[in-house]
Amino acid sequence: MLPPSFNWSPPWRDELRVLLQPHKLTLLRLKGGIKHTLVAIDEIALAATDNSNLSKATNPTFWQPAVTSLNKILKESRWRGCNPKVVVSNHFANYSIIPWNAGLTSQQEQQAFVRHCFLQAYGEFSRKWDVRTSPAAYGSPTLASAIDDQLLQALRQEFRQAGMPLRNIHPHLMMAMNVVRQQFGRKPLPPSLCLVMLEHGRLLIALIENGKWLSLQSYAAESDLELQLEALIEREAIIAGTDASSWPVFIYWPEPNIEVTLQGRKVRNIFSLATSTPLHSARVNMEAWS
Numbered sequence: 439m440l441p442p443s444f445n446w447s448p449p450w451r452d453e454l455r456v457l458l459q460p461h462k463l464t465l466l467r468l469k470g471g472i473k474h475t476l477v478a479i480d481e482i483a484l485a486a487t488d489n490s491n492l493s494k495a496t497n498p499t500f501w502q503p504a505v506t507s508l509n510k511i512l513k514e515s516r517w518r519g520c521n522p523k524v525v526v527s528n529h530f531a532n533y534s535i536i537p538w539n540a541g542l543t544s545q546q547e548q549q550a551f552v553r554h555c556f557l558q559a560y561g562e563f564s565r566k567w568d569v570r571t572s573p574a575a576y577g578s579p580t581l582a583s584a585i586d587d588q589l590l591q592a593l594r595q596e597f598r599q600a601g602m603p604l605r606n607i608h609p610h611l612m613m614a615m616n617v618v619r620q621q622f623g624r625k626p627l628p629p630s631l632c633l634v635m636l637e638h639g640r641l642l643i644a645l646i647e648n649g650k651w652l653s654l655q656s657y658a659a660e661s662d663l664e665l666q667l668e669a670l671i672e673r674e675a676i677i678a679g680t681d682a683s684s685w686p687v688f689i690y691w692p693e694p695n696i697e698v699t700l701q702g703r704k705v706r707n708i709f710s711l712a713t714s715t716p717l718h719s720a721r722v723n724m725e726a727w728s
Contacts, residue, residue: 450470450471451519451520451521452467452468452469452470452477452519452520452521453467453470453474453520453521453522453523454466454467454468454517454520454521454522454523455467455468455523455524455525456522456523456524456525457527457610457692458501458504458505458508458524458525458527458530459504459527459529459637460484460500460503460504460527460529460530460638461483461638462481462482462483462484463481463482463504463507463508464480464481464482465478465479465480465481465482465511465517466478466479467479467517467520470521477516478517480511482507482511484503484504484507499586499588499589501530501589501592502592505589505592505593508593508596512596512597512599512602513600517600518600518601518602519602520602521602522602522604523606523608524593524604524606524607524608525607525609525610525613526585526589526607526608526609526610527610527637527638528610528611528635528640528642529637529638529640530585530589531583531584531585531609531610531611532556532559532564532584532585533582533583533584533609533611533654533656534552534556534559534560534581534582534584534654535579535580535581535582535651535653535654536551536552536555536571536579536580536582537579538574538577538579538580539551540577548571552569552571552582553565553569555582556569556584560584564584566586566587566588567584567585567586567587568584568585568586568587568590569582569583570582570584571583574650574651575649575650578651579650579651581611581651581654583609583611583612585607590607610635610637610692611635611642611644614690615633617690617708618633618688618690618708621706621708628685628686629647629648629649630646630647630685631646631686631687631688632646632671632682632685632686632687633646633687633688633690634667634671634687634688634689634690634698635690635691636659636689636691636698637691637692639658639659640656640657640658640659641656641657641658641659641666641667641670642654642655642656643656643657643667643670643671643674645671645674645675645678645680645682647678647682652678653677655670655674657670664699664700667687667698668700668701668703671687671700671703683702683703685703686703686704686706687704687705688705688706688708689705689706689707689708691707691708
């Protein structure tokens with residue numbers, strides 16, 4: 439979420455990875471060098487909060503409790519002296535697929551068009567968001583993400599006070615895509631697929647057709663998750679005007695003890711380790727960040 443810059447840091451310095459969610463903070467410290475080894479890991483539960491879209495609209499700074507807790511945690515010596523990397527929950531981020539527009543001839547026009555798309559999708563609140571786009575092939579739609587600029591400034595301030603300048607902040611969806619790609623190693627991803635992210639009561643469902651972003655929607659998770667996913671994936675495909683019945687479904691879940699199956703579909707659960715403890719699951723998940 440930061441503009442391109444020369445962010446060199448000593449390769450031997452430890453790395454601190456933080457996953458910022460409304461219900462908890464997860465911190466992972468890895469030894470610097472070519473091969474990272476685990477130094478410390480912890481999860482800090484946060485007070486229950488309303489994570490609905492209505493809460494976002496009525497209280498744009500509902501992320502403040504997480505930042506306040508981070509302030510206290512970073513005072514502990516075991517987290518100091520690192521190169522920090524923060525991933526922001528989908529609860530604190532918003533996304534939009536920006537259609538290709540051949541009429542845009544300058545970077546300023548492109549940025550204005552992306553802003554317009556967010557205003558159409560999210561209203562006036564989006565004017566205060568930091569909006570970034572992912573690279574896309576010529577003629578293809580691009581995925582854009584947005585995080586409240588106040589949240590970004592608050593995070594930078596907390597790490598600055600801890601003596602660790604924060605240069606890497608990413609929305610959770612981007613990290614999930616990186617992890618999915620790592621699952622295949624050097625093999626290419628299937629050209630068409632469905633990606634599902636399950637995170638603390640929220641679903642994010644994305645359809646990717648022939649390597650292009652087709653649709654992306656967020657929903658509240660229901661008790662019968664498998665039945666809900668079957669219905670929503672079919673619904674999104676119908677709205678997008680495509681047949682996704684044979685597409686593989688990748689389900690990314692940062693929490694442990696989840697194994698989802700969908701009737702008639704090839705499902706690949708990522709980090710759904712039923713035998714792992716919560717901290718072990720978080721460790722595996724966060725060590726895969728790239």
